[in-house]
Each structure stands twice: as C-alpha cells, then as structure tokens.
Amino acid sequence: MQLRDVILSGGPAPFRYLGGGEEGLRRPVLAAVTIDLPDPGRFVSPGDLVLSGLVWLRPDLGRADAFVRIILEAGAVALGAGEAEFGNVPDELVRACERHGLPLFAVGVDVPFGPVAEFVARGRSGARVGNLAALVDRHRRLMASRPGSGAGAGALLDLLLSELDLRAHVLSPTGRLIAGARPPLPERTATALAGRFLAAERSGRRAPHRTAAQGVPYSLFPVRSAPGAGPALTDWAVAVEADSGDWHDERIGLVERLAGLISVERGGRDADRTARRRAAGRLLGLLDSGGTGTGARDRVRDAAGRLAAEAPGGAGRWQAVAARLDGVPGGDGPSPVRDLLEEVLLHPACLGPGAARRIGLAAALDGREAVAFVRAAPGAELTPEAVREAACGALPRGLRGGERLSLGLGDPVADPDDLRHTLAEARSARRVAAGTEAEAEAVAVRGTADMAAHVMSLLPLLPAEVRRAFSRRLLAPLHAYDRRHQSELVPTLRSFLEHDGSWARCGEALHLHVNSLRYRINRIESLTGRDLARLEDKMDFAAALRMD
Template structure:
C-alpha cells in the first residue's frame, strides 16, 4: 500500500507534518519502537511508529532519523498521547533526509494503525502470490516441471510469512517448508489429522481451527478428483456415507496461523493452494495404477486357484516394479483390510456389536486407507517414500488386499517377528482414523506371515483373512491382528456360549472319538500331533514313531470321517479350536 492511502484513512488519525512529495512511497510493513537505534529490527519499507521515549533533547532527533533512513524506512509516525505535539527538531530532521513524517492523534492507538497496515499489506501480497500460484498451477497441470507442493509452501513462507505443512489423513508429513526446515512434531501432526477427519465428517467448509498448546493451526482440506460432491448432512444416507469415506483419504494443509479473522482474499488464496496441491495428490494416485493392477492380477490368480507356476510368473513381472534393482526373489506378505459402516438401524457401541454393512463400494476407500497405513508406520525400517513404492494394493468387493514384498537383500523376512507387524501398523494411525470413523464406522486388518514362494500365497491370503476376522471380534474402531495370534488363546472365543462351543466340538471330533473307541486307531492323538507339527509329515511321523505312509493313511481317515481337508487353513483352525475346547 502507499502512504497516500494511509493519510486518506480518517480512522487512523494521521496528520502529515512533512514529506508531501513522498506520499507515493510503498509501505511493506509496520514496526513500533522507542529504541534509540532500532536498525537491527528493520528490513526496509516499514512505517515506524514511535512514542518519542528515545528523545531526551533536540540533539537526539538527527541521529535517530539518519538511522531510519539508512535502514530504508518508508515513513515515521510520532504519537502525541504521551509527550504532546511532535517537536520541531524532529520535523526538521525528517525534512533534511526527505523522510515523510506523520503525527498520530492521541485518541488513536498504535495497534489500530498496525492492524490496518498488516491487513492491507497482506491483501496486496496475497494478490501477488495468487498470480504466482496460478502460474505454478498451469505448470503442474501441463507437465512434471512444477516442483510439487514444497514449492508452494515455500511461496507461502516467503511472501505471506505463513508456515505450512501438507499432511496425509493419518498425519504423515507429505510436504513441508524447505526454507527453515521446520518439522511438525509427530504428536501435533497426529492431533491435527484427527481434528481434520472429525471436522470433515460434518461437511463444513474449511478452514477448521485447532489450538495445540500455545499455537493455533488452520486446517484446509485438500480434496482430489476422487472426492464426491455430496453434503454430509444431506437427506441421502448413502451420499453422506460416500462423503465420510472420501474424507478418510483427504490430505490436509495445516497452516500455523489463526484464519478466523482473515480477509476473503487470503482465504480464497489458501483454497487455491489446496487445489494446486490436489493436482499433485491426483498425480501420485495415478502413479500407483501400475502397482494396483499388478496386485489385482496376482489376487485374481490366487483366488481362482491358478497353478503356482502361473502365479510365480506374474510375481516375476511384479518384483522389478516393486523392488527395482533387487536381484533375489523376495518374500511376500499379505495384508487384508475392510471398512464397515453401521447401516443406521443399530448404532455401534464400540464393542463390535451392532448392525453394519460393507458394500462393494467400500473397497476403494479400504484400498486407499491400506496404502496409507502401510506407508505410515514404516515398520520394516524403509523410509516413507521407499515403502510407498513397494506397496501393491488391490480390492475385491468390500475387501482390500495388499501384496507387500520383503526384500531378500534387506533380511526383512528373517525371524518370526519380521516384516509388517499388525501392532506397528496401527501405532501411528489409530488416533486419527478413529476420529474419522467416529461412531458409525470400523476398520479391521489382518496380516499374514511371510511366504517365500507363489505356492504359499493362497495360504497367506486365507491367513490374513482369518486374522482380520479375529480383529473384527475385538472392541474399537480400528483393530488389527497378525498371523501370530491365529495360534493363541484369543481364537478360543470365550464370549461364545458354552452350548454352542460344545456342539461345535462334538460335531467335529465325535466321529473321530467313536472310531478310536471301536478300532483303537488313535486318530485324535494323530490329529493333535499333526497340528503341533504345523502340518509337516516328516516331523509328525518322527514324533509319533510312525512311517510316513501310516501317517498319511490316518490323516486321510480323519478327513474322510469329518469331511474336512487338513491342507486348508480354515479346517486346521477348526480342528485346533475343537481340540482346545474339548
């Protein structure tokens, strides 16, 4: 803004004492001081406000004005509230150095002038920055040379003095200011993400203001092309659920400032910045297309019962994409996720009870959440960027399935507690996602053990699905279970009524007990030993001191009497439960 505009604003109570020919000077900021030498706090272009406490006699005016002029100050305004009229020696000193001088009426507070100048200057800067942002948007939409969201955040910092971060819905940092390298603390990022998801469910337009400790943040949603244009409080319950699901995958722009009293120009600018960041978000989503397609192809082969050789061939195609530069064949893990929503007839109480649904439309949001969850904890030690490039997630109906490669070069598959761990998956994301699901949604995940060949993928998929069912039996909005828990007491399901447990056990084991009584065949001990040996024919035969062929005969008889298949994980688990509950 220009000095002339200040003088023409009656509410500011300014009276020109000298420098009429300099009123076209530009004001870029404002500073209040009574220091004799404020030069260290000046950067040029300021309107300096002073109460004249620095002046002890007439000789002080000349050096004070010389210091201001040397620092590039635009003008000086002296208050008349404390010491009366502006002294003539100051007027003369400003005249000699061509520094415009104003008198501030005693009824006007310096804060009034400061607020006016800051608001006007910010509006002008916002206009200039808007033009820059618009140019950057055109660059990003026309090619890859735009530079990503970091460039826009740097512009916000340099032109508007706004420190800002882009966060994922779980609070994972996507981009931040590069100039000062400021890092948002993890607990603050998690809190902001939770507030963002909770506010987004209401359908209210951002920004949403959140105070964490002494700092206020303004949260602007970053909505990509996936976002439905429905209102969360609309009459259509299905449309409202679509919005709630979409919120779970929205990024957010967290600005370290209180936007409550911002001018419309600045708010519009920040909304424009979110649209620009959304372009980058959509671009990153598009980059996942190949990995998603590979995962979909492998999943379809596994579920169709394709030959291991055919699955292995597809994995050889996928491995270079997911693990570029890794020569050795990786181990793989399978992670299954499902998002379910209450249907409105029965509200959940957090215990897992209640009426819920997860239609086919839940698959994409489960897919997006699973991709984000697998990146967020970086449980294998890889960086977020590296890990994001190694995740292939497909969806089948309401279920999302991730194929996670574990590099043989990194040793991620070594040991029983390696690779992706169920507890680690939820450690960083439980708080924000619980806020996003609130009181009508649930997210459950299951994690398989690592397998080293295509032949093991079908079992890994079933193992992950069973683990997810264990997680679904727990309380809470966001739950996960790993393969380790499939052989623990949690599967005994103590909340199942006794008569149901007895009927289940009798139906499965009574045919074997009857046969053992009649033929002394020891089918029950054989079954127990076979399960304890993890289905290994050699170990089980050695343990029972039997020939392998004899063991195969007994297992075949068990399968014939019960109608079960001990090569299937589901049937092994049923026998395991029945034996433990008998």
C-alpha cells in the same frame, strides 16, 4: 504499498509531505516502526517507515543528522515526524533529511502512530494475499493442464508459510505427516488432529474446523481425495497453526484454494500407484484362480517379480494384508477400503525404519475387500501391532455407528510359491476381526498368532472324548494311508505346519525335493477333503495333531 498510499490515507490534514520528491513517494513500505531513541539502528529493518515523536531531539537539535544517517543505513525508506513535541517539524531535521535523501512527512498533532502502523500492516497483508492468490491461480492453471507436474504439496505449503507467516502441515487420515513446517508435529498431536478432522467432516460440519492441541490453536481444511469430490474417509487435511475465526473471507478462501491445489497434486501422483495396483491385481487374480501346475506356479512367480519391480525394496519376505469396510451407507457404491488400506500401510508404524517395507495393492474380486501384498526387508516383517498402531489412532473417529473396518495379516513367506498361503491366512484373520468377538471395535486387526492362540486356549474346555473324536476323524485317513503304504503323511503335515506352510523351508527340513513335498501335501488334502491354503483348515490340523 507505497509511501504515497500512507500519506494519502488520512486525507490532506493529518500528513504533510515535506521532502523527498516524486520518487520518494513511490518507495515501497514493508512495515512501520515507532521509535523515540537517539540511537535507533538495531530496531529498524530494511523497508521500514520510521515514525517518531522527536522526544530524542530535545534539547539538542544537533542530533538530527546522526539520527537520519543511522535509520537510513539500517534500511528505512521514510521518516514520519510527529508535530506534538515542537508544534512543527524542526528545520534542522528537514535539512538533515534533504542532505541524506530521506523522504520526510509531518504527522499532525491529533494523529496517533498506532493507526498509521495498523494501516501499513493491513495494506501489506492485503498485498501479500493478493500476490499469493495470483500465484495460486497460476499454479492451478498449470496443474489443470499438466496433472502431476507441480512442485508437490511441500512446495505449495511453502507459499502459505512464507507469504502468510503461518505454520501448516498436511496430514493423512491416519495422522501421517505428508508435508509441512519444521519442526514437524509430534506424532500424537498429528494423530489427534487427524481424528478430530475426520469426526468433524463425518458430522457434516462446515470447514475450516477449529480446534486446539497442547495449547496451540489449529484450523483444519480438507484436501479432497479427488478434486471437486465430497467428504470422504480418505481425505487429507491441511492443519494451520492459527485460529481462522479471526480471518477475513479472502484469507480463508486462499487457504481453501491452496488445499484444492494439493488435491490436484495428490491425484496427479497416482501413476506409480496405478502401476503397482495393476501388477498386484494380476498376482491376486492368479492366486485366486487356484492353479497349481508348473505353468501356474511360473505365472505366479512372474507376477510377483513384476510387483517387486513396481515396489522395489530389495530381497525380503512376502505378506498379505486384507481389509474390508462394512456398514457404510450406500454400500453398493465404490468402497474406499483400498485407499484406506494404502493409507494405513504408508503410516511410519507400518513402513518401518527407513521405509523398510514396500507395498502393492489390489481390490479383491467381490469389490468390497482390498488385499495388499507387502514385501518386507529381512527382519522388518509387518506385525499386527504395527497395523493396529497405524489404523486405530485416528480412523475410528471417522467411522459412524455400525461402520467397521477389519484388517487381517497373513504370516510372512519367503517363496512366491507360498503367496497363496499368506493370502488365505490374511483373509481368514480378517474374517475373525470382523466377527462377533470384535463387535465393540470400530477398527479391528487380527493376525494368525491371535487366531491360533485363541483357538488353542479353547481346546481344554472341550470334553476329552470330543477332542479325541475330532482328532481321530480328521487324521484317521492319514494314519491309515501311512500304515498301508509305509509313508509319512502325518510327520509331513506336522512339519509343514511348524514351518508356517513354507514349501522351501519344510522341504529342506524333511530333505525332500519341493515337488515331492507338493505330492505329499496334495495327497493329504485329497484324503481329508481339506485345503492347507485355508487358515481354518490349518488350525483344525494343528489342533488335531496336538490331541493325537
């Protein structure tokens, strides 16, 4: 806004331009400040239009020169002098403005300063919105031509923060802070806002969604999973610390466009995730193929190495995490469960201190279950408690009645040869999480310890003869084989279970080469018709050994 715009805003009567020339009329006005103090310097900022009723000038007109010099040194661009005090603008003030080159105009007796300041503020806000809209449009065109080449969600938010004087944050559906103002939102506030956003979106309410947390108003704008897509459980949200109920349509539209840009930026960053998923998909396919020969093991090791390269995190142990979303209407369409699982595992509770865990993701063969392979730094293995904290905060608010998200974790394994075991455990734990015992939970998480503790606690409730019969029936072939061949299949089975199905650790404990251990385990599976890669069968063996 220029000084000319202010003087012409009230028509010919209220304002009279007294000096400053044509160049003065072109000076940009950033704000308006009302001052009636003889020493106003500390209240004036560069770009200010100073409005004064001239009370400070009576009775000593000699103060005019000092006043003009002070406000000019502070950065004032013009002086609007009220005529109510003297009936006109004193000549002494006019001459002082001429000497110092400060544009001067008279404000009529009947014109209050408040509306003048409001006019300047509105004009500045409109100019800001217009300039930011142009920046957003340019960025949108860039993103359309070069996906993923933008400055990121953080830089886009900086436009909003700096140009519209707003604090804003980008949140994942689990409440993870992706970008935003400093200081960041408290974790509990972020989780609460994400949950309210999901609930509002799934109820069909129109955005922006207005709410409040800790006494602060927020307006929640959706960042769609894909540009132009409809509402989804995997949408992010822009949480603006303001009540958009007082905004004009142009301002709301601007934030919506910015949210759309973040959506484009989000989609453009998927190249590395696609590579991880491709590597994890190959590993999953090899594990599901059931091959156990030397060639199959080498292929699994190679696929695990490729996944580790795509999601580097240093040496560590592997874990599998399985997830499935059931009860969603239109269940024949693509399931969002893979994206949901990724959002859960990217939550700080799951990543661990210093992002100590790295993930690779793949969709299971039935298309409804997702599997993640987590590679954790030593001592940072993933726990059901961490997954529960990440998944059960905000996500349940986005699930309608009958919709359930179930997650299961396998135990950590150090050797890629043991990946099939942690995968089987994760899938079994997920099936338990989805079972009838967890029907009241919209999001249920289970690990192998949860399952084992549950099953073992039920054993004393069975009649003694039933327990003995179960143990004899399952272990009898192994005891008979050991007696006949002077072998140690039963002790081998016990050690294998005690070492969580780890070939390397079990072989070391028994002083056996891994190939010899594999021969014994294969013999155990052949004699009993069970599969020690399945968690259910391992639990049956553990129960039988306890009763043996």
